[in-house]
Amino acid sequence: MIEVKGFSFTYPTASRPALHDIGFEVGPHELCAVVGGSGAGKSTLAGVVSGTIPHLTGGSAEGLVQVNGRDLADTPLSGLVGEVGLVMQNPFNQISGARFSVREEIAFGLENMGVPRDEMAARVDTVLRDLGLTKVRDRSPYELSGGQQQLLAIGSVLVMRPAVMVLDEPTSQLDAAGSALVFEALGTLREQGVTTLLIEHRMERLARAADHVLVLHGSTIVAKGSPGEVLADERLEEWGVAPLRYTVAARRAAARGLWPGARPLPVTLDAAAEGFGATVAHLDRGDRR
Numbered sequence: 454m455i456e457v458k459g460f461s462f463t464y465p466t467a468s469r470p471a472l473h474d475i476g477f478e479v480g481p482h483e484l485c486a487v488v489g490g491s492g493a494g495k496s497t498l499a500g501v502v503s504g505t506i507p508h509l510t511g512g513s514a515e516g517l518v519q520v521n522g523r524d525l526a527d528t529p530l531s532g533l534v535g536e537v538g539l540v541m542q543n544p545f546n547q548i549s550g551a552r553f554s555v556r557e558e559i560a561f562g563l564e565n566m567g568v569p570r571d572e573m574a575a576r577v578d579t580v581l582r583d584l585g586l587t588k589v590r591d592r593s594p595y596e597l598s599g600g601q602q603q604l605l606a607i608g609s610v611l612v613m614r615p616a617v618m619v620l621d622e623p624t625s626q627l628d629a630a631g632s633a634l635v636f637e638a639l640g641t642l643r644e645q646g647v648t649t650l651l652i653e654h655r656m657e658r659l660a661r662a663a664d665h666v667l668v669l670h671g672s673t674i675v676a677k678g679s680p681g682e683v684l685a686d687e688r689l690e691e692w693g694v695a696p697l698r699y700t701v702a703a704r705r706a707a708a709r710g711l712w713p714g715a716r717p718l719p720v721t722l723d724a725a726a727e728g729f730g731a732t733v734a735h736l737d738r739g740d741r742r
């Protein structure tokens with residue numbers, strides 16, 4: 454569970470806050486996506502929820518940030534191991550380089566925690582299976598594709614069994630196939646009850662995968678709700694986020710009376726196909742009369 458209330462943060466050298474008076478909650482089994490233009494405060498938010506900001510950066514913070522009921526202001530970073538895990542953009546930078554195989558790399562954090570060998574092997578096998586990495590378990594991390602490397606980074610965090618995962622643009626360095634692997638893994642996390650905060654640019658995928666979407670603009674949250682509510686908002690572009698092509702097409706159709714009036718604008722291909730299908734059926738009936 455993530456709970457943020459009335460939270461503001463200013464970096465040590467900055468004259469204005471990077472986050473201003475933000476509040477939201479994400480529960481277990483929920484995936485909350487964060488979108489926003491450049492400089493909106495997305496990575497800062499990822500740092501705040503994963504505990505690195507302000508612990509490592511300094512700066513001034515006010516308000517409440519809780520992870521599983523623990524107030525992050527009073528919790529040292531070492532106390533958050535196993536509570537919250539952070540996965541970043543570049544999978545390559547997250548590989549320790551200290552281990553020879555994928556299996557050993559995933560076990561690395563557990564070794565440092567002194568987890569008994571049997572339990573360690575069982576936990577590593579489970580993560581390998583859940584993320585579809587079993588077949589590459591004996592390969593060097595450096596021989597994997599970018600998508601598999603990012604799965605490995607996710608696995609290395611997941612094996613610590615954090616209740617909360619924060620992912621800061623985990624697919625930005627990946628091609629479509631690599632992104633598909635990561636989004637599949639996000640589905641697995643959600644099934645397992647992990648609370649997930651995802652900063653992401655791939656709107657089509659997050660429109661299908663997220664339970665909630667937050668829009669950050671000018672350091673504050675300007676919209677939050679379901680993907681359908683938030684991503685079809687006509688102010689999205691003003692907030693620095695490019696709308697989905699399905700929404701744009703339906704909005705243009707609506708302006709010409711070619712979108713069913715009561716139907717919300719679509720954010721997924723399926724919803725667009727249904728809406729345009731209904732329009733065509735309506736026009737067909739009109740022709741036949």
Ligand SMILES: Nc1ncnc2c1ncn2[C@@H]1O[C@H](COP(=O)(O)OP(=O)(O)OP(=O)(O)O)[C@@H](O)[C@H]1O
Nearest residue numbers: 464466467471489490491492493494495496497498
């Ligand atoms: N270490 C820092 N010191 C001072 N200011 C910073 C620091 N890091 C970020 N900022 C500022 O905080 C604001 C929010 O930055 P942040 O990186 O969180 O935005 P973002 O939404 O992740 O942007 P992008 O999509 O470009 O990565 C920006 O104005 C940025 O210049």
